[in-house]
Every structure is written in structure tokens, then in C-alpha cells.
Amino acid sequence: MPDTVISGVGATPVGKLAGATAWSLQAQACRAAVADAGLELAAVDGLLAEPGYTQPVIDGITPHYLRLGEMLGMSPNLCGTEVLGGASSVSMVQRAANAIAAGLCTHCLCVYGDAPVSAPGTFEYGRGDDATHGLFGAVGLHAMAARLHMERYRTTEAQLGAVAVTARAHATLTPHAQFREPLNLEAYLDSAYVVEPLRKYDCCPVSDCGAAVVVSAARQLPADGPAPVRIAGMGQAHCLAPMLDARHLRQLPAARSGATAFAMASVGPADIDLCELYDCFTIVVLMQLEDYGFCRPGAAGAFVAAGETGPGGSLPVNTAGGLLAEGYGGGMLHIVEAVRQLRGEAGDRQVDEARLGLVSGHGLGLNTHATLILASTAA
Numbered sequence: 001m002p003d004t005v006i007s008g009v010g011a012t013p014v015g016k017l018a019g020a021t022a023w024s025l026q027a028q029a030c031r032a033a034v035a036d037a038g039l040e041l042a043a044v045d046g047l048l049a050e051p052g053y054t055q056p057v058i059d060g061i062t063p064h065y066l067r068l069g070e071m072l073g074m075s076p077n078l079c080g081t082e083v084l085g086g087a088s089s090v091s092m093v094q095r096a097a098n099a100i101a102a103g104l105c106t107h108c109l110c111v112y113g114d115a116p117v118s119a120p121g122t123f124e125y126g127r128g129d130d131a132t133h134g135l136f137g138a139v140g141l142h143a144m145a146a147r148l149h150m151e152r153y154r155t156t157e158a159q160l161g162a163v164a165v166t167a168r169a170h171a172t173l174t175p176h177a178q179f180r181e182p183l184n185l186e187a188y189l190d191s192a193y194v195v196e197p198l199r200k201y202d203c204c205p206v207s208d209c210g211a212a213v214v215v216s217a218a219r220q221l222p223a224d225g226p227a228p229v230r231i232a233g234m235g236q237a238h239c240l241a242p243m244l245d246a247r248h249l250r251q252l253p254a255a256r257s258g259a260t261a262f263a264m265a266s267v268g269p270a271d272i273d274l275c276e277l278y279d280c281f282t283i284v285v286l287m288q289l290e291d292y293g294f295c296r297p298g299a300a301g302a303f304v305a306a307g308e309t310g311p312g313g314s315l316p317v318n319t320a321g322g323l324l325a326e327g328y329g330g331g332m333l334h335i336v337e338a339v340r341q342l343r344g345e346a347g348d349r350q351v352d353e354a355r356l357g358l359v360s361g362h363g364l365g366l367n368t369h370a371t372l373i374l375a376s377t378a379a
Contacts, residue, residue: 004097005228006374007107007216008037009336014327015178016117017208022055025210026113027071033212038225039107044214046078046105048096050088050330052114057081068111078105085363086278087236088112089211089331090370094234096215106220112330113210138280139203141365143195145249146283150197152250152298155286157197159301161188163282164201164324166310171321173311173349178207178327202282204323211332213339229339232356233265233373242367252284253369254291254360261358261371269293272373273354274341275315276334278362279322285309288360289317292371316351331361335372342376 010032012025026049034041051057051064058064065079078099082088089112096108149155165185171177183201191200218228237256242248262268269292277288289300294315303309309317320326320337327333338357340346354376361370 003218004100004231005216005218005221005377006093006213006231006335006339007221007225007228008033008035008039008214009212009339010034010036011211011329011333011336012209014176014207014209014329014333017115020115020118020208022052022113022115023068023071025115025208026068026111026212029113029210029212030072030109030111033109033214036226037107037214037216038222039214041072041074044074044107044109045076046096046099046108047074047076048080048082048092048108048110050082050092050112052112052116052330054114054116057083076105078108084361084368084370086280086331087361087363087368087370089335090359090361090372091236093213093215093231093335093372094236094370097231097234100215100217107214107216109212109214110332111210111212112332114330115208116206117208138365139195139198142281142283143198145287145366146197146281148249149283149286153301155298155301157189158185159286159305160197160202160282161185162301162305163279163285164188166304167279167318167322167324169310170319170349171325174320174326177321177325178205179321179325198281198283201324204280204328207327207329209327209329209333211329211336213332213335227343227376227378229342230375230377231372232375233261233263233267235260235264235371236369238368240367242365248366252287252291252362252366254288254362254371257369257371258292261373265373265375267356267373272315272356272358274319274338274351274357275317276319276338276357276359277317277322278331278334278360279318279324280362282324284362285317288362292358311349319346319349319351334359338374342374342378344378
């Protein structure tokens with residue numbers, strides 16, 4: 001999609017933000033992204049939003065995007081809501097790119113924002129009928145995937161811990177990260193289990209945060225704006241009947257989503273300079289490294305433990321710290337970070353000669369997955 005780019009990014013602080021609401025965070029991130037693109041809000045004719053978990057998709061009869069658009073003073077040609085769990089942010093960008101390619105809009109805002117730290121209990125939900133049998137919340141399901149990976153490939157707890165330690169290593173270079181304190185393997189192994197084998201540091205935090213990007217037709221951008229980042233490839237794949245699918249818990253839909261994105265971009269795993277992988281739990285990073293083809297099955301644990309995904313490694317992963325350390329941004333912070341890296345704007349954490357990045361979104365009960373391959377246009 002040579003004419004479809006990410007032209008602007010914006011994000012709020014991350015963490016516990018006293019007095020912030022999901023609405024205020026979304027509006028702040030949107031305004032920042034539009035300004036970063038060198039545009040005025042009046043020029044933006046698309047709005048796609050993920051409400052976050054503290055807000056309903058529809059409040060009474062009012063869709064979430066309608067209220068947000070009213071707050072921003074928008075009258076777009078395209079609007080909508082995306083609800084694919086952690087895959088929503090990447091999917092919104094894909095939806096915007098397709099709409100622009102079809103001529104339905106020219107500049108589309110894609111936004112996530114939530115304040116779950118201020119709304120205790122937001123993530124305390126059961127998984128439908130499964131909760132009756134004790135499978136309560138996302139951590140239980142991902143713990144099952146982790147245990148299966150350990151039994152199949154002899155993956156160790158220390159290798160899971162290496163993912164958490166690496167996330168903190170990146171976050172120490174990220175001024176806005178929620179958790180910048182270094183983490184070592186000893187402290188990881190001393191932490192309590194949440195659902196065995198997943199410990200405290202295997203699980204991402206909740207965060208108050210807003211993040212947004214503007215997807216644009218490149219030909220409609222001001223000449224003096226920042227270098228846009230080209231959307232080179234994208235893919236989606238889903239597993240909607242998980243207990244009837246023998247691959248569930250063994251392989252993520254990332255394997256199919258990634259194949260589509262690589263083919264569209266005419267590149268392969270060896271061409272990627274950095275990854276921003278959705279990391280709600282450490283096991284998901286290992287599974288994605290394997291399912292995308294960066295490592296052979298069962299080899300990702302040793303790959304991370306050897307430092308290959310850390311600062312200066314052969315494949316830096318989650319260069320701002322990811323969900324595990326930068327903070328929970330619904331997956332939109334992953335896109336923001338990829339754009340900053342590909343523009344060369346990441347400061348102390350900048351990856352040398354970053355030209356091609358992969359961003360993933362992973363959601364719900366390991367059901368949904370979306371992939372972006374982004375390319376630098378900077379000189």
C-alpha cells in the first residue's frame with residue numbers, strides 16, 4: 001500500500017494519572033497525534049476508536065466514537081469502533097489504511113485510551129462458562145499455554161523470566177516508562193506466582209494511558225511535516241472456536257497473520273530490524289517469535305536468554321519496554337514506538353539503521369491476532 005502511511009503519533013503519560021479519565025486521555029492523545037502529523041483536526045475525516053475496558057462500546061444508545069468525536073469537534077466521513085481485545089489497535093490501523101485506499105477518507109485518527117487504575121475491578125472478569133470450572137481471567141488461559149510450551153519444548157521459568165528482564169532493560173532507556181527500575185533474574189524467580197507457572201513479572205500491569213496515530217494518504221500530507229512511516233504489509237487471523245481447534249494453546253493465529261503480512265510487504269523475518277510484539281504475558285512473546293519465524297519452534301526461550309531481543313541485540317523486541325514495562329496502552333503504544341524508531345526519534349533507545357519494523361496485536365483468549373509491517377521513509 002505505497003500511498004498509505006502513518007503520519008502522526010501521540011501519547012499521554014503512562015501509569016497512575018490522578019484525575020485523568022478515559023475520555024480526557026483519548027482526547028489528549030488524539031490532539032497530540034494530529035499536531036504531530038502537521039495537520040488541523042478539521043482536516044481529519046476518519047475516526048476509529050477502541051473504548052478500553054472502563055467504558056462501554058455503546059452507552060445507552062450513544063456509540064463511543066460519537067461522544068469522542070463530539071468532544072473533538074469532528075464531522076468525519078468514516079467512523080467506527082474496534083473490539084478485538086489486544087489486537088484492536090493494529091486492526092484499527094489496518095481498517096484505516098483500507099478505507100483510505102478505497103477513497104473513503106484521507107486522514108484517519110485511530111485511538112486507544114483508558115484509565116483502569118482508577119476503576120478497580122476492570123479486569124476482574126471470568127471467561128464465560130469456563131469461569132465455572134475455575135478458569136478466571138486471561139492469566140489462567142495464558143498459564144495453560146505456558147505450561148504446554150514448557151512440556152513440549154522444555155522451556156524453563158528462567159527463560160520466561162528473560163522476557164521480563166529484557167523488557168525492563170529497554171524501559172530503563174525510556175523516560176516515560178511506567179517501570180524503569182532494572183529487574184534481574186533472581187528477583188524474578190523470587191516473585192510470587194499468579195497462576196503457575198506465571199509469576200508477577202510475567203504479567204503486564206494495568207495503566208492509565210491514551211495513545212493515537214493518524215493514518216493518511218501520503219499525497220495529502222504537508223511537505224514540511226515529519227517523515228511518514230509507510231504501511232508495507234498487514235494481516236489478520238483468528239481462532240474463534242478454540243476448544244475445537246487442535247492448534248489452540250500450541251500456536252497463535254500469528255503464524256497465519258504474519259505470513260499474510262510478510263507476503264504483502266515482499267519481505268521475510270530476516271529483513272525485520274525490530275519488533276514491537278504484544279506482550280500481555282511473557283509466554284506470548286516466546287510464542288510469537290516462533291510463530292512469526294524468527295526462531296524455530298522451542299528455540300525462543302534460549303534466543304531471549306542470550307540477549308538477542310535486548311538493547312543491542314540482533315532483533316530488538318519491545319524497544320520502549322512493551323506492556324510489561326512501558327505500560328499498558330492497549331497495543332497502540334507499540335505502534336507509536338515503532339513509528340518513533342523508524343523515524344529515528346527514539347533517543348537513547350534508538351535502534352541503529354532501523355528501516356523495517358513488525359508490530360503485533362494479540363487479544364482475548366488467544367483468539368485474535370493482527371500484524372503490521374512498517375517501513376521507514378526517512379532519508
